[in-house]
Amino acid sequence: MKVVIIGGGAGGIPTASNIRKYDDEAEITVITRDNQIAYSPCAIPYVLSHKIHSFDDIVMRTPEDYETKNIKVLTEAEATDIDSDKKIVTYTHEGKEKTIEYDKLVLATGGSPFVPPMKGVDLDGVFKIRTLDDGRAVKEWAENCKSAIVTGAGLIGIEIAFAFKELGLDVTLTEMLPQIVPRSLDPDMANIISKYLEEEGIKISLGQPITELKGEDGKVKSAVFGDGTEVECDMVIMATGVRAELGLAKSIGCECGRWAIRVNDRMATSVPDVFAVGDCVESYDAILRSPTISQLGTTAIRQAKTCAQTICGKRSRFNPVLNSMVSKVGHLEFGAVGLTTTFAQQNRIKTVSEKVEALTRARYYPNAKPMNVKVICDADGTIIGCQIIAEERVAERIDTMTLAITEELTCFDLSNMEFAYAPPVSMVTDPLVLAVEKVSKKFN
Amino acid sequence: MKVVIIGGGAGGIPTASNIRKYDDEAEITVITRDNQIAYSPCAIPYVLSHKIHSFDDIVMRTPEDYETKNIKVLTEAEATDIDSDKKIVTYTHEGKEKTIEYDKLVLATGGSPFVPPMKGVDLDGVFKIRTLDDGRAVKEWAENCKSAIVTGAGLIGIEIAFAFKELGLDVTLTEMLPQIVPRSLDPDMANIISKYLEEEGIKISLGQPITELKGEDGKVKSAVFGDGTEVECDMVIMATGVRAELGLAKSIGCECGRWAIRVNDRMATSVPDVFAVGDCVESYDAILRSPTISQLGTTAIRQAKTCAQTICGKRSRFNPVLNSMVSKVGHLEFGAVGLTTTFAQQNRIKTVSEKVEALTRARYYPNAKPMNVKVICDADGTIIGCQIIAEERVAERIDTMTLAITEELTCFDLSNMEFAYAPPVSMVTDPLVLAVEKVSKKFN
Numbered sequence: 001m002k003v004v005i006i007g008g009g010a011g012g013i014p015t016a017s018n019i020r021k022y023d024d025e026a027e028i029t030v031i032t033r034d035n036q037i038a039y040s041p042c043a044i045p046y047v048l049s050h051k052i053h054s055f056d057d058i059v060m061r062t063p064e065d066y067e068t069k070n071i072k073v074l075t076e077a078e079a080t081d082i083d084s085d086k087k088i089v090t091y092t093h094e095g096k097e098k099t100i101e102y103d104k105l106v107l108a109t110g111g112s113p114f115v116p117p118m119k120g121v122d123l124d125g126v127f128k129i130r131t132l133d134d135g136r137a138v139k140e141w142a143e144n145c146k147s148a149i150v151t152g153a154g155l156i157g158i159e160i161a162f163a164f165k166e167l168g169l170d171v172t173l174t175e176m177l178p179q180i181v182p183r184s185l186d187p188d189m190a191n192i193i194s195k196y197l198e199e200e201g202i203k204i205s206l207g208q209p210i211t212e213l214k215g216e217d218g219k220v221k222s223a224v225f226g227d228g229t230e231v232e233c234d235m236v237i238m239a240t241g242v243r244a245e246l247g248l249a250k251s252i253g254c255e256c257g258r259w260a261i262r263v264n265d266r267m268a269t270s271v272p273d274v275f276a277v278g279d280c281v282e283s284y285d286a287i288l289r290s291p292t293i294s295q296l297g298t299t300a301i302r303q304a305k306t307c308a309q310t311i312c313g314k315r316s317r318f319n320p321v322l323n324s325m326v327s328k329v330g331h332l333e334f335g336a337v338g339l340t341t342t343f344a345q346q347n348r349i350k351t352v353s354e355k356v357e358a359l360t361r362a363r364y365y366p367n368a369k370p371m372n373v374k375v376i377c378d379a380d381g382t383i384i385g386c387q388i389i390a391e392e393r394v395a396e397r398i399d400t401m402t403l404a405i406t407e408e409l410t411c412f413d414l415s416n417m418e419f420a421y422a423p424p425v426s427m428v429t430d431p432l433v434l435a436v437e438k439v440s441k442k443f444n
Numbered sequence: 445m446k447v448v449i450i451g452g453g454a455g456g457i458p459t460a461s462n463i464r465k466y467d468d469e470a471e472i473t474v475i476t477r478d479n480q481i482a483y484s485p486c487a488i489p490y491v492l493s494h495k496i497h498s499f500d501d502i503v504m505r506t507p508e509d510y511e512t513k514n515i516k517v518l519t520e521a522e523a524t525d526i527d528s529d530k531k532i533v534t535y536t537h538e539g540k541e542k543t544i545e546y547d548k549l550v551l552a553t554g555g556s557p558f559v560p561p562m563k564g565v566d567l568d569g570v571f572k573i574r575t576l577d578d579g580r581a582v583k584e585w586a587e588n589c590k591s592a593i594v595t596g597a598g599l600i601g602i603e604i605a606f607a608f609k610e611l612g613l614d615v616t617l618t619e620m621l622p623q624i625v626p627r628s629l630d631p632d633m634a635n636i637i638s639k640y641l642e643e644e645g646i647k648i649s650l651g652q653p654i655t656e657l658k659g660e661d662g663k664v665k666s667a668v669f670g671d672g673t674e675v676e677c678d679m680v681i682m683a684t685g686v687r688a689e690l691g692l693a694k695s696i697g698c699e700c701g702r703w704a705i706r707v708n709d710r711m712a713t714s715v716p717d718v719f720a721v722g723d724c725v726e727s728y729d730a731i732l733r734s735p736t737i738s739q740l741g742t743t744a745i746r747q748a749k750t751c752a753q754t755i756c757g758k759r760s761r762f763n764p765v766l767n768s769m770v771s772k773v774g775h776l777e778f779g780a781v782g783l784t785t786t787f788a789q790q791n792r793i794k795t796v797s798e799k800v801e802a803l804t805r806a807r808y809y810p811n812a813k814p815m816n817v818k819v820i821c822d823a824d825g826t827i828i829g830c831q832i833i834a835e836e837r838v839a840e841r842i843d844t845m846t847l848a849i850t851e852e853l854t855c856f857d858l859s860n861m862e863f864a865y866a867p868p869v870s871m872v873t874d875p876l877v878l879a880v881e882k883v884s885k886k887f888n
Contacts, residue, residue: 040806043867051868057808297872298865306860319860326864335864362484364501396840398864399874403847406861416750416763417850420770420779420842421742422599423487424495428454428741430843 001026003311004089004100006079006248007108008032009041010300011278013061015106016071018308026312029100030066030073031091036132037063037073042297044135045159048142049166055132055139084252084271104273104311107249107261108304111242111279111295120213125220125235129156130242138237145169145234149223151210153180155327157239158193161202162329171202172231174223178207183343184325184336188355189374189387196332205231242295244280257282257291265317267307275311277303286320286406287339287384288347294321324402326395335398338385338405341376350379354439358431360392362423373397373435381410381443383436393425397432411436411443445470447755448533448544450523450692451552452476453485454744455722457505459550460515462752470756473544474510474517475535480576481507481517486741488579489603492586493610499576499583528696528715548717548755551693551705552748555686555723555739564657569664569679573600574686582681589613589678593667595654597624599771601683602637605646606773615646616675618667622651627787628769628780632799633818633831640776649675686739688724701726701735709761711751719755721747730764730850731783731828732791738765768846770839779842782829782849785820794823798883802875804836806867817841817879825854825887827880837869841876855880855887 003019005012008030016028030037038061046052063073077093082105090099113128115121125145127138142148146169150161153175161173175182179190180197194204205225212224213236222232244260255262255270260282267275278300285292299321309316326335344351353376361368369391376385386401388394404414415437419430427434447463449456452474460472474481482505490496507517521537526549534543557572559565569589571582586592590613594605597619605617619626623634624641638648649669656668657680666676688704699706699714704726711719722744729736743765753760770779788795797820805812813835820829830845832838848858859881863874871878 040808040867040872042865043806043808046809046867051810052808060807296865298863301872302860302862317860319862322862324862324864326866326869328866328868333869337862337864362487363504364484364487364496365490366495393837393840395864395866395869396837396844399861399876400840400844400847402862402864403844403851403853407847407851409847416746416761417843418746418763418766418768418781418846419742420768420781420839420846421486421740422770422772422839423484423490424772425770425777425839428484428745432843 002101002103003028003106004102005030005106005108006089007110007278008034008037008073008075009108009110009278010297011110011304012106012108013038014301014304015108015277015307016066017069018305019311020069020071022308022312022314028071030071031077031079031089032073032075033078034131035075037061037075039132040297041130044129044132045156045163047135048139048160049163055135059132079248082248082252084274087273102273104275106307107254107269107274107276107280108278109245109248109280111244113238114241114243115238116209116240118210118212120215120220121238123213123215123220124218126213126238127235128238129160141235142167142169147171147233148235148237149174149210149231149233150237150239151223152239152241153204154183154239154241155181155325157237158197158329159327160237160239162197162200165200165202172205172233173197173202174205174208174210174225176207176209180204180206184323184340185334185387186341186374189372189389192372192389193329193332193334197329200330242279244293246280249276249280259293262291265319266310267303267318268310275307277307284320286322289320292321292323294323296323296325322402322405324398326398331391332389333392333394334387334389335394336385336387337398337402338383339376340385340387344376344378344384349384351384352377352379352381352439352442354435354442356431356434356438358434359427360390361425362427365423371431373431375411375435375439377411377439381412381440382408383411383414400432411440415440446545446547447472447550448546449474449550449552450533451554451722452478452481452517452519453552453554453722454741455554455748456550456552457482458745458748459552459721459751460510461513462749463755464513464515466752466756466758472515474515475521475523475533476517476519477522478575479519481505481519483576484741485574488573488576489600489607491579492583492604493607499580503576523692526692526696528718531717546717548719550751551698551713551718551720551724552722553689553692553724555688557682558685558687559682560653560684562654562656564659564664565682567657567659567664568662570657570682571679572682573604585679586611586613591615591677592679592681593618593675593677594681594683595667596683596685597648598627598683598685599625599769601681602641602773603771604681604683606641606644609644609646616649616677617641617646618649618652618654618669620651620653624648624650628767628784629778629831630785630818633816633833636816636833637773637776637778640774644774686723688737690724693720693724703737706735709763710754711747711762712754719751721751728764730766733764736765736767738767740767740769766846766849768842770842775835776833777836777838778831778833779838780829780831781842781846782827783820784829784831788820788822788828793828795828796821796823796825796883796886798879798886800875800878800882802878803871804834805869806871809867815875817875819855819879819883821855821883825856825884826852827855827858844876855884859884
């Protein structure tokens with residue numbers, strides 16, 4: 001079996017490795033534009049802030065490592081054409097146009113940073129962050145900067161803004177919407193993080209798009225906002241999201257949804273023997289039961305497993321997603337899973353929610369830290385979302401809630417659940433239980 | 445409604461508070477032998493080691509606090525007789541015998557430390573640890589000690605042994621069974637903790653009961669083991685378990701199981717209008733579907749809630765238990781839920797298990813610590829147990845597994861689950877997923 005994989009990110013590379021686990025014989029070729037593979041883009045902010053020593057540290061494997069598994073990785077190669085009838089991919093590599101046949105083709109083309117149309121985005125000092133090379137360029141430029149604007153207050157935007165602050169830059173974080181982390185958090189929870197970021201010295205501008213970037217000698221010098229305000233800066237990071245790369249998929253007639261390639265739960269596209277994984281595909285929302293996008297590394301890795309198993313003739317299903325996420329900026333860890341109140345209401349789901357401020361340890365144990373938990377239920381009490389902010393122990397509680405939502409538990413069910421307790425590591429009644437008990441009362 | 449509660453521990457006091465939440469009018473009286481209430485016995489080891497400043501810090505509330513909620517708490521009072529026909533409790537208080545009528549009676553009589561029959565247990569310097577007074581006595585005695593033996597290597601035994609070591613004592617931890625934490629951990633996992641304790645300087649003696657304590661001038665001086673070995677010591681802590689106090693329950697004909705009072709899932713005993721909660725009652729094992737005991741503070745608190753709701757005419761059920769637990773000794777956090785391999789096999793359940801050593805953070809992120817995870821499935825792949833050891837982030841993963849076991853998920857189901865990821869707080873593929881993936885392979 002000849003497998004060609006286009007894309008060397010968190011979708012493409014794990015697809016290759018997983019196929020090799022199940023099939024010793026398959027001829028596997030990965031074609032990627034990038035010059036490095038198997039690195040962790042989520043770690044770029046932590047290299048910028050010097051928490052991780054160098055970009056080399058976050059490269060997990062080289063193409064040579066894959067050679068030893070008999071997986072061929074062509075870097076700095078670009079797939080330019082697919083003939084899905086003859087099953088041939090045309091690509092350029094080392095200056096030459098070449099072709100390769102496939103039995104199974106995997107599109108793991110990922111996404112490109114979305115840069116909103118505005119004057120000045122081509123100025124020097126304006127960056128997107130997607131690849132290691134982007135990260136390196138930003139790090140180098142930042143060394144000669146005093147101030148930076150990060151636009152887009154999603155996870156990556158916040159993490160980079162915080163990294164710049166740690167480097168001593170004067171940082172402004174801007175978001176077109178009226179709150180930070182709009183996809184994952186409700187405004188009341190987002191405000192806790194905004195307040196922390198402001199206390200740490202980051203300026204935050206909400207509800208205003210940047211309309212223009214102004215420069216001097218080709219270098220960015222300021223950003224102009226919708227209301228006319230102008231903020232000076234030596235660099236601008238566009239963290240305004242990622243758009244699926246659909247060119248190749250569309251060229252062979254793969255059915256696409258609103259945002260990305262449509263796949264079934266075995267990661268097959270509408271074109272025979274063509275599969276797709278990662279940021280370029282649509283997922284299915286576990287609560288809304290409708291298409292969504294889930295551009296997370298963990299999603300790509302899980303899709304890669306299913307894709308590889310399908311290709312190797314094994315039964316496997318990629319389940320609908322809840323987009324569980326976690327991030328850490330400075331001392332603050334925050335995470336979320338399921339729907340926000342805002343998003344649920346936009347989808348005409350009535351919500352009942354409550355918020356508690358509890359502690360991460362027994363009240364009397366040293367270093368017990370505040371933990372904010374918000375739980376969102378539908379009108380029947382079924383849990384549909386959870387958001388948590390604390391200095392520690394957030395991620396795993398999000399995982400517990402992911403399981404609770406997946407299993408369609410109600411707040412009443414979870415109120416009765418057993419939680420492990422010891423004074424140094426938890427409260428005798430877990431913050432999650434306090435939150436679901438509080439929301440349960442609204443149903444009495 | 446007149447409610448009398450016998451016992452002021454983690455079962456009795458929360459029953460009183462919860463009843464007050466639902467019923468402003470009820471006359472609630474708590475009768476307790478102890479001189480303090482609403483304290484956290486689980487915290488005693490951490491006061492001994494000076495992590496928590498004083499025993500006063502772990503007393504959450506006083507009888508006066510309860511007076512303000514119109515709950516009468518009689519301390520140093522002993523219920524001596526119950527007439528369940530006339531619904532009258534006789535008790536002694538302040539040197540007098542008194543009676544009190546009830547409409548509903550709650551037995552929260554707890555348990556007494558079990559001391560195995562042996563010569564010398566009455567010597568000075570031999571302690572059990574159950575109440576704050578026990579804790580205070582141990583703390584005082586330890587100040588003049590050079591060496592201590594802790595017998596019984598369950599959670600409390602290990603925590604106290606470690607506290608003594610931190611105080612600079614020469615400590616021997618002894619366990620009759622051939623491993624430590626026999627109730628919650630398999631030998632391979634228990635050995636990881638034994639090794640750590642030994643590295644920290646604690647001597648461990650396994651598979652040998654103490655047969656005799658020897659003394660001098662009425663003070664304990666050494667312990668003699670089954671094989672004749674004699675170990676010198678200035679004090680001995682008997683951490684050999686707790687036996688339910690059943691005297692009052694049996695005197696009125698409450699049906700009892702092998703270990704404790706039998707209750708239904710609404711916490712009612714077999715005697716009309718008599719309820720029971722906490723260490724004196726039997727629970728139901730969620731996997732084995734048979735009676736068990738669950739002498740955990742968290743169990744008592746959850747039973748108290750159901751008991752109060754039942755008494756107040758609300759629907760509530762106490763679910764079968766999985767005995768999820770967590771502890772922290774030194775840098776090591778360990779937890780478990782469900783059945784051990786040993787216990788499952790004793791109950792004729794075939795098990796399939798696997799163990800992984802993973803990390804608590806992304807491999808390249810500073811301070812990523814090893815995390816050992818063992819997952820135990822039955823012959824169909826349904827998860828029936830999990831044990832985790834690491835320096836951080838154990839408790840909440842146990843909670844995730846508690847939910848997985850409660851929902852009867854298989855290792856295959858959990859392999860496909862979403863886990864929240866960020867490099868500073870987790871691995872891109874969670875250690876739990878690595879463990880269930882590994883065990884899944886055994887079913888291929």
